[in-house]
Amino acid sequence: MAHRIMLVDDASFMRMMLKNILVGSGYEVAGEAENGAKAVEQYKSLKPDLVIMDIIMPEMGGIDAVREIMKLNPSAKVLMCSSMGQQSLVVEAIQAGAKDFIVKPFQPSNVVEAVKKALG
Amino acid sequence: MGEETKPFTDFQIDALKEIGNIGSGNAATALSQMVGRRVDMSVTKVLVLPADAIAGFLGGIDKNVAAVHMPIYGEMLGVALIFFPLERLSELSSMLIGRREEDPSNLSELGQSAIKELGSILTGAYLSALFRFCHLQLIHGVPALAIDMAQAVLDTVLVELEQREEVAIVIETEFLENEKQLTGSFFLLPEADSLKKFFNAFSKALGLPTDA
Amino acid sequence: MPEREWAVGIAEIKTARSPDRLTAYGLGSCVGISLYDRRNKVGGLAHVMLPSSLLHPQISVPGKYADTAIEKLLKALLEEGADLTALEAKLVGGSNMFASIIPQAVPIGMRNVSASRDKLLEKGIPVLAEEVGGSQGRTVFFSLFDGRIEIRKLNQPIQWI
Numbered sequence: 001m002a003h004r005i006m007l008v009d010d011a012s013f014m015r016m017m018l019k020n021i022l023v024g025s026g027y028e029v030a031g032e033a034e035n036g037a038k039a040v041e042q043y044k045s046l047k048p049d050l051v052i053m054d055i056i057m058p059e060m061g062g063i064d065a066v067r068e069i070m071k072l073n074p075s076a077k078v079l080m081c082s083s084m085g086q087q088s089l090v091v092e093a094i095q096a097g098a099k100d101f102i103v104k105p106f107q108p109s110n111v112v113e114a115v116k117k118a119l120g
Numbered sequence: 121m122g123e124e125t126k127p128f129t130d131f132q133i134d135a136l137k138e139i140g141n142i143g144s145g146n147a148a149t150a151l152s153q154m155v156g157r158r159v160d161m162s163v164t165k166v167l168v169l170p171a172d173a174i175a176g177f178l179g180g181i182d183k184n185v186a187a188v189h190m191p192i193y194g195e196m197l198g199v200a201l202i203f204f205p206l207e208r209l210s211e212l213s214s215m216l217i218g219r220r221e222e223d224p225s226n227l228s229e230l231g232q233s234a235i236k237e238l239g240s241i242l243t244g245a246y247l248s249a250l251f252r253f254c255h256l257q258l259i260h261g262v263p264a265l266a267i268d269m270a271q272a273v274l275d276t277v278l279v280e281l282e283q284r285e286e287v288a289i290v291i292e293t294e295f296l297e298n299e300k301q302l303t304g305s306f307f308l309l310p311e312a313d314s315l316k317k318f319f320n321a322f323s324k325a326l327g328l329p330t331d332a
Numbered sequence: 333m334p335e336r337e338w339a340v341g342i343a344e345i346k347t348a349r350s351p352d353r354l355t356a357y358g359l360g361s362c363v364g365i366s367l368y369d370r371r372n373k374v375g376g377l378a379h380v381m382l383p384s385s386l387l388h389p390q391i392s393v394p395g396k397y398a399d400t401a402i403e404k405l406l407k408a409l410l411e412e413g414a415d416l417t418a419l420e421a422k423l424v425g426g427s428n429m430f431a432s433i434i435p436q437a438v439p440i441g442m443r444n445v446s447a448s449r450d451k452l453l454e455k456g457i458p459v460l461a462e463e464v465g466g467s468q469g470r471t472v473f474f475s476l477f478d479g480r481i482e483i484r485k486l487n488q489p490i491q492w493i
Contacts, residue, residue, distance in 0.1 A: 010262060013236075056262055083243075083260070085259070105241055268469040269486060271358025275342060276360030
């Protein structure tokens with residue numbers, strides 16, 4: 001059975017690119033959210049195996065969203081996305097409970113590798 | 121305005137050029153990955169421009185542009201802008217989303233998202249080069265896209281920074297994909313209070329005396 | 333006598349008389365405030381950036397703020413022989429270009445518009461027309477011949493108020 005992944009990014013373009021990479025590698029995209037607040041809401045009902053989440057978003061950013069998701073489920077698996085230059089925020093996200101990070105723009109092989117590793 | 125704007129010396133402009141080159145190198149790699157084709161970039165101009173010269177630099181007060189705007193925070197406050205010429209926007213968007221878009225001022229939602237992400241990723245490339253050079257930790261926030269007269273974009277940004285006089289650090293870059301050329305410009309506008317901080321971090325990295 | 337055009341840059345104030353034009357290029361969040369004395373065919377245009385000088389301790393440039401810009405414009409018009417009791421105002425600009433995805437308190441563009449309206453009300457000057465708000469930049473041409481304002485926006489038909 002395919003692993004179910006939730007994608008969180010304010011850019012529909014990035015969600016599309018990620019979806020193409022993931023579906024192409026046999027994963028299922030269970031849901032998408034455009035900001036941290038919506039992500040936390042959807043996490044409750046979707047219960048995905050993995051969340052891939054952007055760091056900078058309007059409404060609620062990635063770091064706060066990770067914190068909230070970890071409260072909902074201490075074994076939640078979250079992978080952060082950052083641009084070059086935002087990696088200092090990634091450290092904070094990892095301290096908040098994220099497992100790892102990938103840098104935009106995505107190299108398909110890097111994404112798949114990071115996903116495999118996060119899913120364990 | 122408060123502080124007098126220090127003129128940047130040739131030495132400092134050269135350092136900015138170097139940052140521009142490194143940033144563009146990162147950006148070229150990023151852009152190539154985004155469009156799935158090889159893109160080369162070269163820095164064509166690096167300057168420090170006073171605000172009222174910006175519209176002229178972009179092609180005149182009447183020139184229409186696509187501008188990706190991001191707030192800058194962290195160790196310095198300000199605004200970053202990436203400008204693309206409007207007449208090439210459909211082409212750029214098509215390259216990213218793999219779908220033909222006819223009207224640049226009426227891009228699809230996906231096309232707009234792609235341009236904003238491109239702007240954000242390129243800004244990240246330049247800012248991380250800046251960090252490597254002078255250790256100024258800068259974060260760029262959520263991108264927004266405007267398609268409008270260059271002067272109107274500037275007007276909005278100057279109000280946002282609450283300054284009439286402002287200085288922009290400009291890195292103009294030429295993208296070359298398969299002999300097709302496109303020029304984009306990266307502008308960093310520090311808030312007036314931050315300009316001194318920027319200048320000091322920069323001078324320190326160059327081994328020059330800084331202001332107290 | 334040939335008609336001349338005078339550009340009013342950001343935070344500037346200018347007066348002129350018929351048949352000249354006053355122009356503000358690329359109004360974003362800024363507001364262009366026109367004042368016109370129809371009988372004497374003299375008027376002025378202010379290009380304001382911010383609502384109120386009260387929030388700023390040092391007023392370096394009165395033209396920056398709606399309240400001080402209007403005061404300054406009125407003084408200048410008095411010197412030009414305008415009848416301050418017969419002035420008509422029009423407002424253009426105050427757009428919100430990089431519309432935030434997060435709804436905010438009133439964006440600066442509309443705050444500039446409100447502040448301009450308030451000051452004009454205080455001075456007893458009627459606002460005959462407005463073309464404000466939205467998300468697009470505007471270039472305006474204010475004719476001192478008849479007080480008409482031509483407004484240009486990207487990809488939109490030309491408007492007159």
